[in-house]
Amino acid sequence: KAGVTQTPRYLIKTRGQQVTLSCSPISGHRSVSWYQQTPGQGLQFLFEYFSETQRNKGNFPGRFSGRQFSNSRSEMNVSTLELGDSALYLCASSLEFAGDEQFFGPGTRLTVL
Amino acid sequence: GEDVEQSLFLSVREGDSSVINCTYTDSSSTYLYWYKQEPGAGLQLLTYIFSNMDMKQDQRLTVLLNKKDKHLSLRIADTQTGDSAIYFCAEMKASGGSYIPTFGRGTSLIVHP
Numbered sequence: 001k002a003g004v005t006q007t008p009r010y011l012i013k014t015r016g017q018q019v020t021l022s023c024s025p026i027s028g029h030r031s032v033s034w035y036q037q038t039p040g041q042g043l044q045f046l047f048e049y050f051s052e053t054q055r056n057k058g059n060f061p062g063r064f065s066g067r068q069f070s071n072s073r074s075e076m077n078v079s080t081l082e083l084g085d086s087a088l089y090l091c092a093s094s095l096e097f098a099g100d101e102q103f104f105g106p107g108t109r110l111t112v113l
Numbered sequence: 114g115e116d117v118e119q120s121l122f123l124s125v126r127e128g129d130s131s132v133i134n135c136t137y138t139d140s141s142s143t144y145l146y147w148y149k150q151e152p153g154a155g156l157q158l159l160t161y162i163f164s165n166m167d168m169k170q171d172q173r174l175t176v177l178l179n180k181k182d183k184h185l186s187l188r189i190a191d192t193q194t195g196d197s198a199i200y201f202c203a204e205m206k207a208s209g210g211s212y213i214p215t216f217g218r219g220t221s222l223i224v225h226p
Contacts, residue, residue: 004155033214042216042219043201044216045215048211048213050211055210055211056208056211058213092155097212102156102158104148105155106153107155
């Protein structure tokens with residue numbers, strides 16, 4: 001069974017731009033969660049999607065948004081990028097709940113210049 | 114302060130046991146997890162423990178949970194150089210019909226010959 005895939009793996013953007021990251025969960029997994037990992041703040045929960053609906057949201061500004069498609073694939077979008085948005089963005093999928101065993105993708109490394 | 118706290122670094126000699134400690138604050142957490150992150154990779158679930166358990170053993174891994182003190186530990190027996198990685202503990206709290214994870218900052222385990 002293929003693992004969680006994330007594209008692109010690396011991305012360089014400038015301040016003010018927007019970015020879209022993509023995540024394909026493991027086949028059969030319906031819950032997709034997104035996390036931001038930085039040296040300063042550690043690993044922080046962004047949001048969780050299930051059946052095309054956002055089920056939970058972390059404490060991030062509205063510039064961070066996401067969606068999930070009917071095939072469970074998910075995208076997250078960050079608008080008006082700031083330098084502090086530079087981070088590793090991790091996606092994780094699980095069968096039904098974020099509390100089930102989560103399988104993480106390798107992440108997308110976003111650098112904002 | 115942070116919900117989940119871990120020491121940042123641990124250095125051990127190959128063949129010794131490693132003990133990574135974690136404290137959490139929410140007594141209602143139902144699951145507590147240990148993840149491993151190797152350089153350039155996402156997180157890999159190592160093991161988890163339900164809050165109604167005191168101990169769980171899985172091959173070289175032993176998890177101890179002290180609910181009274183809200184303390185969780187991960188013991189790795191016969192530590193190998195391949196165990197060098199960052200280890201995260203996480204607590205899962207029920208929210209919105211699912212669970213929201215809170216991660217510690219991670220403990221960098223360095224195994225030297």
